[in-house]
Amino acid sequence: MSRIVKGPLQRLRKDIPLPLYYQLKELIKHQIETKAFKPHDRLPSEIELSEVYGVSRMTARRALVDLENEGFVYRESGRGTFVAEPKLRQGLRRLTSFTEDIKARGMVPGAKVREVELVSDEHVAQKLNVDATETLVKVQRVRLADNLPLALETSYLIHRYCPEIEQSDFTNISLYKVLNEQYGIYLGKAEQYLEAKSAGPLEAQVLEIEEGKSVLLMERTTYLDDNETPIEFVNSVYRSDRYRFYVELKAG
Amino acid sequence: MSRIVKGPLQRLRKDIPLPLYYQLKELIKHQIETKAFKPHDRLPSEIELSEVYGVSRMTARRALVDLENEGFVYRESGRGTFVAEPKLRQGLRRLTSFTEDIKARGMVPGAKVREVELVSDEHVAQKLNVDATETLVKVQRVRLADNLPLALETSYLIHRYCPEIEQSDFTNISLYKVLNEQYGIYLGKAEQYLEAKSAGPLEAQVLEIEEGKSVLLMERTTYLDDNETPIEFVNSVYRSDRYRFYVELKAG
DNA sequence: TTATGTCTACTGTATATACAGCTTATCATT
DNA sequence: AATGATAAGCTGTATATACAGTAGACATAA
Incomplete structure (x- = not known):
């Protein structure tokens, strides 16, 4: 009934x-x-x-x-x-994590954590619009696609917003997911720059390419959902033979 | 009064x-x-x-x-x-011409026309979703910012949509402006790819850099306002020391 | 001085209504 | 069998109206 x-x-x-x-x-x-x-x-x-x-x-x-x-x-x-x-x-400039990006390209994402530590860095602090002495969380990972090294990604977070996040294991966990689920932090926009450069010694080593080869450098500043407060600065160096950046633009 | x-x-x-x-x-x-x-x-x-x-x-x-x-x-x-x-x-996914882009960066745009000719090209035809024998208009220009070479830009248009456009002088005229004003063509979206590569001999020569230097390669397919019909394919090689690509992403 | 309230102007949300313009299917006419 | 009219259903545009929420200015009271 x-x-x-x-x-x-x-x-x-x-x-x-x-x-x-x-x-x-x-x-x-x-x-x-x-x-x-x-x-x-x-x-x-x-x-x-x-x-x-x-x-x-x-x-x-x-x-x-x-x-x-x-x-x-x-x-x-x-x-x-x-x-x-x-x-x-996708494609329409949606802010995506490495994990989402690689999945959307039909590959299996992965990561090897190289470094997680508390630092302060004048240059990064400036990008994040905080005092030069502010404590930052540095997370450096080699990013894998189908188990092959694709990018060297170095993220900096403002420690104040996510204390003790350095305890997390970022091998299989998305940084954005942790921010969202553990700290209730929602992201707004991100500003992203792309340029070409030559691989330095460290990049060459972890990406398994020759030093001096062309690589794609991506710098991203991510903001909170107020679109005013920077929360993260990321520096990613991509192997150019395995990755190209895609974006869709609209006329008007 | x-x-x-x-x-x-x-x-x-x-x-x-x-x-x-x-x-x-x-x-x-x-x-x-x-x-x-x-x-x-x-x-x-x-x-x-x-x-x-x-x-x-x-x-x-x-x-x-x-x-x-x-x-x-x-x-x-x-x-x-x-x-x-x-x-x-700017920044927000708006489709811009080189001229607009450079002006927005506070520099003076310019161009030196290297080549305007009718060609057919299998690879480009595929990107434009037309038959390999289709007649294309190839426009190759060295793009200047503040009178210094910034990019080597090679555009391909489908000749059928803009007959006799090869008569135009593209030194000071925006290609998009001609399409709009002379042929009543309005653009919709564009799909854009960015990657890093090494400069070849021609690129090194016109951009006045060493051969093998890292450059930023941008490939763009532009569509009519129906967002389905490709009208233009552009291949641009930018000097990486003078240009970086900017895009703003939104969360959601 | 420092709150506290009030007024005003503005944007944000929501409803009801009307008609234009486009697309598709149907049905009647040739 | 092809053509054309029509109706139904949809999105697009436009108006009028109402009230909520926010911010700033200003006066008033503690």
Whole structure:
């Protein structure tokens, strides 16, 4: 015996300060990520969503438009809203960890930890917009893809925000995951620079290439979700024969 | 004797199929670019704009929200809408020409045309998703910043879409501008790859560096505004001592 | 002096409504 | 069998309205 439910599903909470359009957006995003909606499936129309979740059409619309801007769906006038291909969801300058990046390229990521220590460094402190004497956590890892060395990655975190993080074993654990799950730190934007340079002795050794070979240097400053406070500075040196950086740009 | 104008300025045209919010957005963008509004100036409030231009508050709002998403302004709840720093307007995944890019970095862009000819090339044809025999326009230029060689840029266009474009002089003219103004071609997305490599003989010569030095290779495929049809393939080799690539990533 | 409240202006969220424009399917007509 | 009209369903644009939340300025009270 099933109970017939009329009206809204009431899965959105109107008693919390999270906007309805945001709750609906996250709910649909979750359904896409868990494959409840598959690529190129048509999502419910704006009117259907508004009826099912008990919001106005304009609110449902806002959720769909935001999802489109984030690359999760594409919309066609007169036809409907459809789930985008996963590859289109990447590429758009989304901030990804090494692990995510390599997985998306169809390889198996790995790491060998070379060094985890507390340091202070004037140059890095400047990038992180803190005092030169501020204690930093330095994590240096050789990054592997399919068990072959791909990059030498040196991360610096502000110790104050994540005390005792130096106790963690970073061989199999994503740094971003630890920040998120253990310290409740959410990331916002990242600024990233790419340039070409020649491999130095250390880089040549750990990457197993000749000294002087061209390598890709990536410098990244990661910010908290306020997009103002730097939390991490990363210096990564990639083997150029095994890695190239990809980014998708939009006109406008 | 001046005529007193009451009510809307009527600078927006309601008789053409361009949406009002779009017209207003472009108008404000133009005022920002021509410095009528300077960085950190407060723009008129949503209500002021709606009164001045004779649209509803929600329409004015849409223009401002879009401008924020494009990085031209930043909005603060309870305070207003402000013009963003130029540097913040870049970086965000916007597709830019060499000319725009260099100007944004505060240098004077230039070009020396090395070659403009009709060719066919199997490898490039594949990137452009056309038949290997398709006629392509090859434009090779040495790109200058402050009169110093910065990059060797080789563009390939599909001749069918822009016949006779090979007659143009590309020394001082942006390729994208010609596509837009002469052929009515609007660009959508671009896919871009970056890698490090060693300079070959030609590159060393035109960039005035030693052969074998590390250089940054950028490959770009540009698409029409349908985001499906490739229109251009560009191969650019940058001097690594004078250029590094910047991109801003968002979490989420 | 230092809080504390109040007022005002602004952005943020949400609803209801209307009509235009596009796409697809259906059905009637030639 | 091809053509054309029509209707239904969808997104896109636009307006009007309401109230919540935030920030700054200013006056007032402890």
